[in-house]
Amino acid sequence: MKKYLERVYNGVFKENPTLVLMLGMCPTLAVTTSGNNGLYMGLTTTVVLAASNFIISALRKSIPDKVRIPAYIVVVASLVTVVQLLLEAYLPVVNELLGIYIPLIVVNCIILGRAEAYAAKNSIGLSFFDGVGMGLGFTLALTILGSFRELLGAGTIFGLGLLESVKKLTGFFDTVEPITIFILAPGALLTMAILTAIQNKLKLPSATNGSVKNNIGCGGDCLQCHGSVCTSNREQLAQKSETSANAGKTVGNKADAGKVD
Amino acid sequence: MNELLMIIIGSALVNNVVLSQFLGLCPFLGVSKKTNTAAGMGAAVIFVITVSSALCSIIYDQILVPLDMQYLNTIVFILVIACLVQFVELVLKKYSRALYNALGVYLPLITTNCAVLGVAIINVNKEYSLLPSVINGFGTAAGFAIAIVIMAGIREKIEHNDVPNAFKGSPIVLVTASLMAIAFFGFAGLKL
Numbered sequence: 001m002k003k004y005l006e007r008v009y010n011g012v013f014k015e016n017p018t019l020v021l022m023l024g025m026c027p028t029l030a031v032t033t034s035g036n037n038g039l040y041m042g043l044t045t046t047v048v049l050a051a052s053n054f055i056i057s058a059l060r061k062s063i064p065d066k067v068r069i070p071a072y073i074v075v076v077a078s079l080v081t082v083v084q085l086l087l088e089a090y091l092p093v094v095n096e097l098l099g100i101y102i103p104l105i106v107v108n109c110i111i112l113g114r115a116e117a118y119a120a121k122n123s124i125g126l127s128f129f130d131g132v133g134m135g136l137g138f139t140l141a142l143t144i145l146g147s148f149r150e151l152l153g154a155g156t157i158f159g160l161g162l163l164e165s166v167k168k169l170t171g172f173f174d175t176v177e178p179i180t181i182f183i184l185a186p187g188a189l190l191t192m193a194i195l196t197a198i199q200n201k202l203k204l205p206s207a208t209n210g211s212v213k214n215n216i217g218c219g220g221d222c223l224q225c226h227g228s229v230c231t232s233n234r235e236q237l238a239q240k241s242e243t244s245a246n247a248g249k250t251v252g253n254k255a256d257a258g259k260v261d
Numbered sequence: 262m263n264e265l266l267m268i269i270i271g272s273a274l275v276n277n278v279v280l281s282q283f284l285g286l287c288p289f290l291g292v293s294k295k296t297n298t299a300a301g302m303g304a305a306v307i308f309v310i311t312v313s314s315a316l317c318s319i320i321y322d323q324i325l326v327p328l329d330m331q332y333l334n335t336i337v338f339i340l341v342i343a344c345l346v347q348f349v350e351l352v353l354k355k356y357s358r359a360l361y362n363a364l365g366v367y368l369p370l371i372t373t374n375c376a377v378l379g380v381a382i383i384n385v386n387k388e389y390s391l392l393p394s395v396i397n398g399f400g401t402a403a404g405f406a407i408a409i410v411i412m413a414g415i416r417e418k419i420e421h422n423d424v425p426n427a428f429k430g431s432p433i434v435l436v437t438a439s440l441m442a443i444a445f446f447g448f449a450g451l452k453l
Contacts, residue, residue: 030282100386107339188439201426
C-alpha cells in the first residue's frame with residue numbers, strides 16, 4: 001500500500017507534471033481562465049491518464065518495441081474518445097467549456113511521457129497509481145493557476161464574486177477594477193512567466209532552471225526543448241556522417257595525390 | 262472568394278494559433294532561438310498542416326460520414342497525421358534532396374505539434390468542406406510561421422540585453438510571448 005501512496009505523493013508534489021516537470025503547457029495555458037475550468041480539465045486528464053497507464057502497463061509485454069509509440073497513441077486516442085462521448089452525454093457543460101482541448105488531450109505530452117517513462121516498465125497497480133498521482137498533480141496545478149488568473153482577471157473565485165462582496169462589506173475599494181488581461185491570452189503567458197521567474201529566484205526544483213531531470217527518452221524538458229534536442233541530435237548525426245564522408249574524400253585525395261607522385 | 266480571404270485572415274492573424282489559442286506552443290518556445298531555424302520550422306509546419314487538413318477533410322467527408330463513424334475522428338486524424346509526417350519525410354528524402362535538407366529535421370517534431378490535430382478538429386467542428394479546410398489550414402500555419410519568426414527575431418536581440426537574473430531563460434521568453442499576444446489583440450479590431 002505504501003508503494004502506491006508514494007506514487008501519488010510523487011505525482012502531486014515531488015514530480016508535479018506542470019509545476020516541476022513543465023509538461024503539457026498548451027492545455028495549462030489555454031484552459032486556466034478560471035478555477036473551475038482548470039479543475040475540470042485536470043480531472044478529465046486524470047481519468048485518461050490513469051486509464052491509459054493501466055492499459056499500457058497491462059499490454060506492455062505484448063506491444064513490440066518498434067511500434068510502441070503508435071500503439072500508445074491509439075490507446076490514448078481511444079480513451080479520449082470514450083471520455084469525450086461520456087462528457088457529451090452526462091456533463092455537456094464541461095464539454096462546451098473545454099471544447100477543442102478535450103480531443104487535444106491525445107497530444108498532451110504528460111500522457112505519452114508517463115506511458116513511455118513509467119507504465120511501459122512497471123506493474124499494473126503501480127502504473128495506475130502513478131497515473132492518478134500525476135493527474136491529481138496536474139489538476140492541483142491547473143486549479144491554482146486558474147484561480148489565480150480568475151481572482152486577478154475577474155475578481156471572482158470558482159465563480160463566486162469575491163471582489164463584489166469585499167466592496168459591499170468594507171465600503172472601500174470602490175474604484176478597484178479587475179485586471180481583465182489576466183483572463184485573456186496574454187495573461188496566461190504572463191502568469192507562467194511570473195511563476196517560472198519565482199522558481200528561478202528561489203531556486204525551486206523546476207525543469208525550466210535545469211534543476212530537475214526526468215527519465216523520458218528526450219530529457220522531457222518541454223519548455224526548454226520542444227524538440228530542439230531532437231533537432232540538435234539530428235544535426236550532430238548529419239555532421240558526423242558529413243565529416244566521415246569528408247574524411248573518406250581526403251583519404252581518396254591523398255591516394256590520388258600519391259598516384260600523381 | 263471573399264469568404265476564403267476572411268478565413269485566411271481570421272486564422273492567421275485574428276485567432277493566431279499560438280498567441281490566442283495556445284496550440285503549438287511547444288515548438289514556438291523551443292525552436293525559436295535563431296531566425297533561420299524558426300523560418301525552417303515555420304515552412305515545415307505550413308507544408309504539413311496544409312496537406313494534413315486536405316487529407317483529414319477528404320477522409321472525414323468520404324469515409325467517416327458515409328459510414329456514420331464521425332465519433333472516431335480523433336483516432337483517425339492522429340494516425341493520419343503521424344503516417345503523413347513519416348510519408349512526407351520519406352518522399353522528400355527520395356525525390357527532393359534540397360527540400361529535405363531544408364525541412365527534414367523539423368518533420369519528426371511536427372507529429373507532436375498539437376496545432377496539426379487542432380486544425381483538423383476545428384475544420385470538422387466548423388463544418389468546412391475541402392477548399393475552406395485547406396485554406397483554414399494554410400492560414401493557421403502561416404499565422405504560426407509569422408509568430409515564430411517574429412519571436413526568433415526578438416530573442417536574437419534579447420541575447421544582447423541585460424535581463425535580470427531571475428528572468429533569464431524561460432521567464433523572459435514567456436514575457437515576450439505575452440507582449441506579442443497583446444500586440445496581436447490589435448487584429449481583433451479588423452472589421453471582417
